[in-house]
Amino acid sequence: MKAAAFDYARPDTIAAACALLAADPDAKVMAGGQSLGPMLNLRLAQPSCLVDITRIRDLGRIEESDDAVVLGAVVTHAAIEDGRIADPSRGFLPRVARGIAYRAVRTRGTVGGSLAHADPAADWLSTLTALGAEILISGPHGARRHLPVGDFVRGAMSTALEPGEIVDGVRIPRLSAAARCGFHKICRKTGEFAEGMGVAVHDPERGVCRIVAGAGGGRPAVIEASRGAGSRLLARLVDAEAVREALIEAGVAGDEYRMRVHVAAVRRAVAEVVSP
Template identity: 40%
Template sequence: MKPAAFDYFAPRNLDEAVALLAKHGEDGRVLAGGQSLVPTMAFRMARPAVLVDINRIEGLGHLSAQEGQLRIGALARHAHFESAVTPGPLGALLARVVRHIAHPPIRMRGTFCGSLAHADPASEWCATTLALGGTLVLRSAGADTREVAARDWFQGVFTTAIRPGEMLVEVRLPVLGPEWSCGFAEFSRRAGDFALAMAVCALRLDRGLIREASIALGGLGGRPVLALEAAATLLGQVPSAEAASAAAEAAAAHCDPHSDVHAPAEYRRDLVRAMARRALAQAGVA
């Protein structure tokens, strides 16, 4: 349970950090909060030859709403979201979601961007970013900033669209106006455990009808997924218990959960139905 040897760098600015990542390629890993990376190193599932510790870089901890986007810097910690970081439905959703992420000591060090870079299938922030249609901003040495849409980011378990030498420097989420309502629900056996299933939803209402709907599911294995069929059933509907049930049924019917030591696939499918209904109820569809 001791990490293998590595070289350690603590650059003072972003240019230095991406230069180190360029130099070391696939041998180099970014160390931010370390709350997922260090356990995988302790198990020697990860054996990076070089760690680039970004904690000493100024200006990466930003959390600011500009031009309709909430910009979340690479060092914004989970705990920063516990009180609403922006007014309206987005800040409220993030504050609700964060209480489900591990435990307070983990939340004080772990970072939002780190969760997206790690891409655990049961990551709350990954499912949330997917549901909201977020954008990931990547920097690499000597290149323009690259942006990747959340729907193109997640490729599989712990696998993303990041390229060797790139660093995830910011995630952008759309700021939601008062016409939006959101919900989040997950099921885990013990407080702070990885969820067996979770659902996040965001809905836009106009004159009493649902005009836009997005639902993402997580914890099912692989990567977070959009429940497109479920979201489609809501369009044009009046928020109601019947609409919620139909959407939850569609989410359960079309998802593809994995079986593992924690739960069989059919149990997860039942949980998807229940979590989708709970998330929708929070968003006023009940």
């Protein structure tokens, strides 16, 4: 099908984009359009105006600091896959990027677009929750704020963005040298929406041990250890029954099949972290 008619605007500053969005509640931000495009073509979405933010130079930025790297919102999955960013994750981000949909989607799909779309099956949502990343948000009149990814997402395709606000980037903390990460997703077909997704990040030097179950229908479920308790938690989560209990406690629900998928994804992610 063809998309229904819409207006198109291509602002070159964040402020102009926010002003356009604030002025028209039915306007919609488009970055790479790899989730929105199909919804437009199927006429599931019929916005009055598309605000194309891919010509805003600031949104393609990479900012490095001692403890974190900021990726601008329109950095593509392919740029991450190809190592064209400063990588705070010691290879973990490129690895996750490689598994997102297909190459022809990754060249246009963006990290900020994925987060703002907040599809529970999206790779970045779970991965960046596990890494403890923060979403940077710009609003009308130059307002800026930031939120942890876990607080930014309110539910399936629902976020804390207010009218006139856009995601302008994501701040990802640097992992220390001893950190280990695991990622596993289960899809019926390569590149399709995931049915289950497990992400595990263990960074003992920074006192971080976070396990995330994604693709569950709502916001990512988080299992977290307090400082120093990471190894103990991981050792416990090698066991399937323990994983299932922890997931239920974290709010994961589903029929027997879905629960098994979630448990398997999380166990495999944990296994990567604890493997010698």
